[in-house]
Amino acid sequence: MNQSIKDFITLDKCKTILEKLVKINSTHPKGNEMDMVRAILTIFEKYNIEYKVFDHSENRGSLVITIPGTSSKESIAFLGHIDTVPVEDYDEWKYPPFDAVVDGEYMYGRGSADMKGGVTSMIITALYLLEKKITPSKDIHFCFTADEELNGIGALAIKDSGILDGTKEIFIAEPSDEKLGLAEKGALWIEVVVDGLSAHGSRPDLGVNSIEYLIEYINQFRTAIDCESTNPLLGKTTFSVNEFNGGVKTNVIPTQSKASIDIRTIPIHSHEDIINKGKEIADKLMKDKNSLSIRLNVENNRPAVETDREHEFIKKLKGLCEKLSYEASYKGLHFYTDASQIIPDLKVPFVILGPGDDAMAHQRNERIELSSVARIAEIYTNYVLEN
Ligand SMILES: [Zn+2]
Structure with missing residues (x-):
């Protein structure tokens, strides 16, 4: 000493x-x-x-x-x-x-x-x-x-x-x-912006409901991410939807909706892979539906x-x-x-x-x-x- x-x-x-x-x-x-x-x-x-x-x-x-x-x-x-x-x-x-x-x-x-x-x-x-x-x-x-x-x-x-x-x-x-x-842990913050098509609440068949697509998108994205593998010091990668906005009135099919997702990663998970997965899911949903747009904005990207x-x-x-x-x-x-x-x-x-x-x-x-x-x-x- x-x-x-x-x-x-x-x-x-x-x-x-x-x-x-x-x-x-x-x-x-x-x-x-x-x-x-x-x-x-x-x-x-x-x-x-x-x-x-x-x-x-x-x-x-x-x-x-x-x-x-x-x-x-x-x-x-x-x-x-x-x-x-x-x-x-x-x-x-x-x-x-x-x-x-x-x-x-x-x-x-x-x-x-x-x-x-x-x-x-x-x-x-x-x-x-x-x-x-x-x-x-x-x-x-x-x-x-x-x-x-x-x-x-x-x-x-x-x-x-x-x-x-x-x-x-x-x-x-x-x-x-x-x-x-x-x-x-790494931090990957992604804002998801969904644009659909407005319609009267009585005719959802004529619109593209951005909130429902946003929910669908988030569910698919979450499923695509490995939140099970464990790092002995850090635990698991987590996926948390921390902001969700959309809609104007009960009887209007919402045009635009947004959510912010906070993904905290362990070192085996590459942020590039996660972003690519997110884009693939968006592309697939857009391909299947006219007048639907889904954009991802990466707001913070710090690797584990x-x-x-x-x-x-x-x-x-x-x-x-x-x-x-x-x-x-x-x-x-x-x-x-x-x-x-x-x-x-x-x-x-x-x-x-x-x-x-x-x-x-x-x-x-x-x-x-x-x-x-x-x-x-x-x-x-x-x-x-x-x-
Ligand atoms: Zn500090």
């Missing part, structure tokens, strides 16, 4: 940094992540750091801080998003969501768990290396990304810049309850991703956690992270390992245990020094 790391990572340090970040409102849809970028840079003010700011315009930005290693051929990257979901029920919160109030072991606030806590663990890791003037064996990139909660523009910009090209291992600092997250637990990276990390006396069991995450935006292209093993409980994400009275931030910073720092 490295005592110098333990001594460096105090709860007070975790509190001071996290407080600074939670007090900045970086909620969607505006994000204003450039305020976060500026705040993070002030934390590093006294060091001569290597960094790059990505300007996404309209006060939106991402940041990469690099601690150069003895070799720059390879690198380890840490990713944390600096945006949060909005606060819709401000008055219902126990403490104001941007006050960063500490009560007992916890700090409360929007983004405390998802995921300014993880961002704090990353910052402390970087500070340790700088303060102790340590040159790691590889470059270490600390990536602070904008817009994870919506389109992932920050992660995409960083990936496209080539900074991560030599990266061999990626840590996603999302709240994982301090477990090793090896897999996350997974790292093999036998991968050397995971084995090393698990060994380290055990050495530090942390349990570190494996886990699958049901929500998507920045991993889905970068892993399919980079093809690098990743782990989702961060402080805080993922059940706290997007919740009222979101909170995080400060000692969890410290434990994760300890794991990150030890890992960087040993690899």
Whole structure:
């Protein structure tokens, strides 16, 4: 055990940094992540750091801080998003969501768990290396990304810049309850728009009922998808119709109807296959019926991703956690992270390992245990020094 790391990572340090970040409102849809970028840079003010700011315009930005290693051929990257979901029920919160109030072991606030806590663990890791003037064996990139909660523009910009090209291992600092997250479900959101033909309610034979065709379409689509195969960490692919609109009056055959389907996939299911199946079913129904149109709009397409637990990276990390006396069991995450935006292209093993409980994400009275931030910073720092 490295005592110098333990001594460096105090709860007070975790509190001071996290407080600074939670007090900045970086909620969607505006994000204003450039305020976060500026705040993070002030934390590093006294060091001569290597960094790059990505300007996404309209006060939106991402940041990469690099601690150069003895070799720059390879690198380890840490990713944390600096945006949060909005606060819709401000008055219902126990403490104001941007006050960063500490009560007992916890700090409360929007983004405390998802995921300014993880961002704090990353910052402390970087500070340790700088303060102790340590040159790691590889470059270490600390990536602070904008817009994870919506389109992932920050992660995409960083990936496209080539900074991560030599990266061999990626840590996603999302709240994982301090477990090793090896897999996350994919998300495929499809809007289905059905156009039929209006007619008087007494003469359905003269119209094409868009609602009835939409129901028929959804039933066929659902049957065509494998919702039975099981992934040990993620369970099954799910298919859920979460919006359904159509019709004007009881006595009018409806012309247009729409539904939104949220499909959450496990890694064996290709989104391209699912979309193609959806299109085939639409084509077949349209072929059999004049004046019927069925269109699919893909509104979100993030594949499921997974790292093999036998991968050397995971084995090393698990060994380290055990050495530090942390349990570190494996886990699958049901929500998507920045991993889905970068892993399919980079093809690098990743782990989702961060402080805080993922059940706290997007919740009222979101909170995080400060000692969890410290434990994760300890794991990150030890890992960087040993690899
Ligand atoms: Zn998150």
